[in-house]
Every structure is written in structure tokens, then in C-alpha cells.
Amino acid sequence: MDHAEVLLIGGRAGVGKSTVAWEVSAGLRGAEVPHAVVEGDFMGQVHPAPEGDPDRSRITERNLAALWANYARLGYRRLVYTNTASVLPESAAMFTRAMGADLRIVRVLLTASDATATARLTGRELGSELEREVGNSIRKARLLDERTPADAVRVATDGRTVTDIAREVLAATGWITARS
Structure with missing residues (x-):
């Protein structure tokens, strides 16, 4: 495979993006499919903003381009990337600039009800950020529902196991059967 491929896993806070990405990675490892995993939320975590x-967004893109250049130099062609808004149309340009013009993008939007996301966030956010995270999660869920392109695969996470969700996400990529 000469071109790069990226699986973008997006969704509101508390939907399970990171957990699903690691389970997708476990499935890919089990099938011996070379890949890299990047938690997109960490690509721009600086304060204050440049x-x-x-x-x-610029520091995020620069960091992604540098990281991907290292992976590509080592022969990797597949990336699993998590970030809330990564599935939105405007994100595609950043990925093609960072990873190359001949890029195949697979978008997966993970969804969860407000109750499910709030319960997950309550278990995760132990500090002062819970109320803000819940409010942002609700707002982002509405935005993502409205603006995510029709070609994105939507995967509900309520009441499902992470392995079941990851299998559905992996099926969207075609990477298990298309080895290289």
C-alpha cells in the first residue's frame, strides 16, 4: 500500500472514543495489521494558546504532521485517530496536509445518549471539570449530529460492549481483509 489511510473516531465527551480506539488497535494487532494510534486531544494541549x-489548530496540525512523518518513515500507512470533531468536513484538509494528498479517510461517529455520556463522565471526571464537561458534551453531540457528513458511519455505544463496538468500527475500515 503506497497511500495512507486514517480512521477518524469522533464523538462527544463520554462516548468512548479512546476506549474503542484501543480495542480497534487490539483487533488490528490480532490480525497483524500494522497501524499507529494517536489521541488527537493531546496534539494541541498547550497553555496558553500559541x-x-x-x-x-495550527499546533495540532504541525504535531500531527511531525508524528505521521515519523510513522510513515518507518513504513506505517494506517492511523487510528481520536478526537471529538475529527469527523467534521473541515478536518479533512488538516489530515491531507499532514498525511498526504492521496489519503483515504474513514469517518466513524460514536454516539451515546445524554444519560449514558453523563454517567461515563461522572465516573471519569473526578476534579472541577465535570459540570463543564457535561455541558460541552451535550452541545458537541448536537453539533456533531448536525454537521457530520452522511458518509460517516454512525455507531451507537449505549448498552454495548467495547468489543462489539470495535468490531463494527473495524468493519467500516476494511483493514482486516485488506492487508499491507
């Missing part, structure tokens, strides 16, 4: 980059 001058001229208030939403940290």
Missing part, C-alpha cells in the same frame, strides 16, 4: 492560533 500566538495567532487561538483554537490550537
Whole structure:
């Protein structure tokens, strides 16, 4: 395979993006499919925001490009990337700039009810950020529902095991049967 492929796993806070990504990685490892995993939330975690980059999108892209260049140099062609808004149409340009023009993008939007996401966040957010995270999660869920492209695979996570969800996400990629 000469071109790169990226699986974008998006969704509101508390939907299980990271957990599903690691289970997808376990499935790919089990099938001996070379890949890399990147938690997109960490690509722009700097404070304060760089001058001229208030939403940290430029530092995120620069970090992704540098990281991907290292992986590509080692022969990797598949990336599993998690980030809330990564599935939105405007994100595609960042990935093609960072990973190359001949890029295949697979978008998966994980969904969960407000009750499910709030319960998960309550178990995870032990500090002062819970109320803010729950509010942001609800707002982002509405935005993602409205703006995620029709070609994205939508996967509900309520009441399902992570292995079941990951199998559905993996099926969307075709990576298990298309080895290289």
C-alpha cells in the first residue's frame, strides 16, 4: 500500500472514543495489521494558546504532521485517530496536509445518549471539570449530529460492549481483509 489511510473516531465527551480506539488497535494487532494510534486531544494541549492560533489548530496540525512523518518513515500507512470533531468536513484538509494528498479517510461517529455520556463522565471526571464537561458534551453531540457528513458511519455505544463496538468500527475500515 503506497497511500495512507486514517480512521477518524469522533464523538462527544463520554462516548468512548479512546476506549474503542484501543480495542480497534487490539483487533488490528490480532490480525497483524500494522497501524499507529494517536489521541488527537493531546496534539494541541498547550497553555496558553500559541500566538495567532487561538483554537490550537495550527499546533495540532504541525504535531500531527511531525508524528505521521515519523510513522510513515518507518513504513506505517494506517492511523487510528481520536478526537471529538475529527469527523467534521473541515478536518479533512488538516489530515491531507499532514498525511498526504492521496489519503483515504474513514469517518466513524460514536454516539451515546445524554444519560449514558453523563454517567461515563461522572465516573471519569473526578476534579472541577465535570459540570463543564457535561455541558460541552451535550452541545458537541448536537453539533456533531448536525454537521457530520452522511458518509460517516454512525455507531451507537449505549448498552454495548467495547468489543462489539470495535468490531463494527473495524468493519467500516476494511483493514482486516485488506492487508499491507
